[in-house]
Amino acid sequence: MTTLILLAAFGVALLLFLIVVVRLQAFVALLLVSLVVAVLGGVAPGEVADVIREGMGGTLGYIAIVVGLGAMFGEILQVSGGAELVASTLLRRAGEARAPWALALTGLVVAIPVFFDVALILLLPLVYSLGRRTGRSLLYYALPLAAGIAVAHSFIPPTPGPVAVAALIGADLGWVILFGFLAGVPATILGGIVFGRYIAGRIHLEVPDFVEAADAERKPTEKLPGFGLVVALIAVPLVLILLNTALDVWLPEDAGLRAWAGFIGHPFTALLLALLLAFYFLGTRQGYTRDEIQRIATKALEPVGMIILMTGAGGVFGKVLVATGIGEALAGMMAATHLPLVLLAFLISVLVRVSQGSATVAMVTAAGLVAPIIAAGTYSAPMLGAVTIAIAAGATVLSHVNDSGFWLVSRFLGLSTEQALRSWTVLETILGLVGFAVVLGLSFFL
Numbered sequence: 001m002t003t004l005i006l007l008a009a010f011g012v013a014l015l016l017f018l019i020v021v022v023r024l025q026a027f028v029a030l031l032l033v034s035l036v037v038a039v040l041g042g043v044a045p046g047e048v049a050d051v052i053r054e055g056m057g058g059t060l061g062y063i064a065i066v067v068g069l070g071a072m073f074g075e076i077l078q079v080s081g082g083a084e085l086v087a088s089t090l091l092r093r094a095g096e097a098r099a100p101w102a103l104a105l106t107g108l109v110v111a112i113p114v115f116f117d118v119a120l121i122l123l124l125p126l127v128y129s130l131g132r133r134t135g136r137s138l139l140y141y142a143l144p145l146a147a148g149i150a151v152a153h154s155f156i157p158p159t160p161g162p163v164a165v166a167a168l169i170g171a172d173l174g175w176v177i178l179f180g181f182l183a184g185v186p187a188t189i190l191g192g193i194v195f196g197r198y199i200a201g202r203i204h205l206e207v208p209d210f211v212e213a214a215d216a217e218r219k220p221t222e223k224l225p226g227f228g229l230v231v232a233l234i235a236v237p238l239v240l241i242l243l244n245t246a247l248d249v250w251l252p253e254d255a256g257l258r259a260w261a262g263f264i265g266h267p268f269t270a271l272l273l274a275l276l277l278a279f280y281f282l283g284t285r286q287g288y289t290r291d292e293i294q295r296i297a298t299k300a301l302e303p304v305g306m307i308i309l310m311t312g313a314g315g316v317f318g319k320v321l322v323a324t325g326i327g328e329a330l331a332g333m334m335a336a337t338h339l340p341l342v343l344l345a346f347l348i349s350v351l352v353r354v355s356q357g358s359a360t361v362a363m364v365t366a367a368g369l370v371a372p373i374i375a376a377g378t379y380s381a382p383m384l385g386a387v388t389i390a391i392a393a394g395a396t397v398l399s400h401v402n403d404s405g406f407w408l409v410s411r412f413l414g415l416s417t418e419q420a421l422r423s424w425t426v427l428e429t430i431l432g433l434v435g436f437a438v439v440l441g442l443s444f445f446l
Contacts, residue, residue: 004041004329008321008369011037012352015365019356020402026361027306030313034320041324051323052316059315063160063167064308068301069271070158073237073278074113075300076293078122080282082230083110087123089227099130100144104192107148108156108184112234115303116153117408120146124412131207138207140200142413143427147192150431154359154392155180155187158237158271160304161363161395164311165388168318168367169374173267174245175385177238179442183389183435191430199423208414225282233278240270245381307360314364318371327372341379342390342443345370346436349394357402362395382446386439393439397432400425 018029038048087106094102111119127141244265251258283293321327353362410420
C-alpha cells in the first residue's frame with residue numbers, strides 16, 4: 001500500500017512539475033502523467049491504451065453534452081442582450097443604495113449560463129457607471145459583482161467546473177445545484193458585500209481610462225427580450241433538474257411519474273429544452289435569422305473544447321488510479337487518517353490550485369484522486385453533491401499571480417499586483433472557505 005500511495009504522490013508532483021515548471025499544456029500533462037503512472041503501477045503495456053480510452057470515453061459521454069449545451073445557451077443569452085437586461089433591471093429596481101446587493105445577485109444569475117470572463121467583461125460597464133456617478137471606490141461595486149460571478153462559475157451547474165467534477169465522481173447535478181446555492185449565497189454575501197465594503201474603504205480605485213468596445217455580435221436594435229422571460233429561461237434547466245432530484249427522493253422507484261421526471265429532468269433533456277426555447281425566444285423572436293442563430297451556436301462551442309478535453313484527461317487519470325490499485329490504497333489511507341471525505345477532497349483541491357493556478361486543473365485533478373475512494377466506499381447522493389462543492393471551493397481559494405483570472409480582474413479594474421492580492425485574492429479565499437464551511441457542516445447530516 002505504501003508503494004502505491006507514494007506512486008500517487010509522485011504522479012501529482014510530476015503533474016505540477018510539468019504544468020508549473022515545464023509549462024506543458026495541462027491536457028497533455030494529464031495524459032502523460034496517466035501513462036507514466038499506469039506503466040509504473042503495473043498495468044500491462046498492451047492494456048494501457050484501453051484504460052485511457054475507457055477513462056476518456058466514460059467521462060466525455062456526459063460532460064461534452066452538458067457543457068456544449070450550456071455554452072450555446074450562454075452565448076445566445078449574451079448576444080441577444082438578455083444578460084445585460086437582467087443586470088440593468090435588477091440594478092434599477094434595487095436603487096443606488098442597494099446597488100452592491102443587486103450587482104451580487106446579477107453576477108450570480110447571469111454567470112450560471114455564461115462563462116466567468118464573458119460575464120465579467122459584459123457587466124463591468126455597470127460598475128464603471130456607478131463609480132463615476134457616486135465617486136466611491138470601484139471595489140465597492142466590483143467585488144460584489146465579481147463574487148456573484150465567481151460563485152456561479154465555481155459552484156452552480158451548468159458551468160463546466162462543477163459539471164466536470166460531478167461527472168468524474170458520479171454526483172447528481174440536482175444535489176450539486178442545491179448545495180451550490182446553499183454554499184454560494186452566504187459566500188457571496190460575506191465575500192462580495194461585507195468584505196467588498198471593508199476593502200473599498202482602504203483602497204480607493206478610480207474608473208480606468210479605457211472604455212470597453214461593445215460586443216460585435218450585438219444587433220443594432222433597441223428591441224430586447226423581457227426581464228421575466230430571460231429569468232424564466234435561465235430557471236428552466238435548474239428547476240427541472242432539481243425537481244427530478246426531489247421526486248427521486250420522495251417517490252417510490254416503480255412510480256410512473258418518477259420515470260418521466262427522470263427523463264425530463266435529466267441534464268441532457270433539461271438543457272436541450274432550455275436551449276431550444278432560447279433559440280426561439282431570444283433568437284427568432286428578436287429578429288435573428290436561422291443562419292445567425294447557427295453561427296452564434298457554433299461560436300459558443302469554440303472555447304469549450306479545451307475544457308471538455310481537460311475533463312476527459314481527468315477521467316483518464318482517475319481510471320488509471322483504479323486500474324493500478326492506487327484507488328484502493330487511497331481509500332485505505334483515508335480510512336486510517338479518519339479525515340472526512342469532504343475535508344480530504346477540499347485539501348487536495350487547494351493544494352493543486354495554489355501550486356499551478358488553474359481552477360479547472362485543480363478540480364479535475366482532485367476529482368480524479370477522490371473518484372477511486374468514492375468507488376471503494378458507499379456514499380449517498382447528497383454526500384457526493386457536498387464533495388463536488390468542496391472540490392469547487394478548494395479550487396476557488398487563493399487566486400494569485402499564477403491564475404489567469406487574477407490578471408483578468410486586475411487588468412479590467414486597473415489594480416496593481418499588490419492591490420489585487422489584497423482585494424481579489426482575499427475575496428476568492430473568503431468565497432472558497434465559506435463555501436467549504438457550509439458543505440462541511442451539511443456533510444455531518446448526510
